[in-house]
Amino acid sequence: MQPAGQDAVVAVVRCDDYTPDRVDAAVRRAIDLLGGIGRFVTPGESVLLKPNLLQGQDPERCVTTHPTVVAAVARILVEHGCRVVTGDSTGAGIVYNEANLQRAYSRCGFTAVAEETGTTLNYDTSSQIVAFPEGEVMKQFSIITPAIEADAIVVVSKAKTHMWMRMTGAAKNLFGLIPGLEKPVYHFRFQDERTFGKMIVDLNECMKPRLQIVDAVVGMEGDGPQAGSPRPIGVILAGTSYAAVDSVLARLIGMDPLEIESTRSAAERGLFNPTAIRTVGDEPAEFTVSDFKKPSTYTGGSVGIWRRIVLAVVQRFGRTYAPRPGVIDSSCIGCRKCERICPVHAITLIEGRATIDLSRCIRCYCCHEMCTEHAIALSRSLPGRLLARLLG
Ligand code: SF4
Ligand code: SF4
Secondary structure (H helix, E strand, C coil): CCCCCCCCEEEEEECCCCCHHHHHHHHHHHHHHCCCHHHCCCCCCEEEEEECCCCCCCHHHCCCCCHHHHHHHHHHHHHCCCEEEECCCCCCCCCCCHHHHHHHHHHCCHHHHHHHHCCEECCCCCEEEEECCCCCCCCEEEEEHHHHHCCEEEEEEEEEEECCCEEECHHHHHHHHCCHHHHHHHHHHCCCHHHHHHHHHHHHHHHCCCEEEEEEEEEEECCCCCCCEEEEEEEEEEECCHHHHHHHHHHHCCCCHHHCHHHHHHHHCCCCCHHHCEEEECCHHHHCCCCCCCCCCCCCCCCCHHHHHHHHHHHHCCCCCCCEEEECCCCCCCCCHHHHHCCCCCEEEECCEEEECCCCCCCCCHHHHHCCCCCEEEECCHHHHHHHHHHC
């Protein structure tokens, strides 16, 4: 079977909308361009299909992987004789239990996909420790059981901008294998983009998904991964190397691949060669959306040494630059999701509304990501705005 991270070929296939037949044809063509599904899985194997689930949202909001894409991949695996389980842990602010999984699957259309394709949804909420002694920043992970029990993992991710990691596609998707309420521990431990990116690479190298499919038919721009807006890109991407697939995606949305820290870390570790990526299928330039809206936290595409030094100094000596989360009282319904997720316990509920202690806040933006009411806004202080203008 194809090991992860060794093949820099990325299939790029036009798919203009989510009409099931069109998606099915595009996904089949993408996998065929890579050599066919038999290159990645064998009949009889059990496969974990790993989409973006978060808390489950209406597919049209583009927070989660579109169900037509999940269904297309599931069908191909079933036809090949694989046993398919779709699973992910719920987003970090949500307790990872059967009731919440049921709600999330149903909301984003995965329940209907399972019924239609004769596949299974995971309800096992246990996790196990997986040792990874060769990891750069993590020597072991706590991983949801279905990912450990599966013979193979196939990732079906959504193309989105990301407030903290700039972009989420193939590599970052695997963070969902960490059980829901354990995710804040990782945010607490890896408080900067760079080390978090290294952890994501360790996780991918530990779990070695065999195949990556990215739903970039309609992606999310702006303040992703939860509060951005849908933006058509019109393409399905597929490959085996998470870093190569993410590199192609980054270019499509107007970013430098090496400004994505997981991609940069994979390149620095020699896990892929950014100059050796080869695309097959349609011409990527046809799908480039150069004005794809970046997150409000975005610090620009240049990864030049001076910019890095300035940013490192700014970030080290104060939280001046990074946008601050603030609660919009009129939108807050007091659900406590943000309070549960905050890795440094900076959020408390006062008189039924969330309140943030900014002196404790580490600017991880998990609260912003998790608030389904859009009640957490991000804004820069005046000095921060001036710095942003200087650096931007
Ligand atoms: S800010 Fe959002 S997540 Fe936090 S309590 Fe209010 S509604 Fe819930
Ligand atoms: S309050 Fe700050 S530290 Fe807590 S979740 Fe929000 S951004 Fe992260």
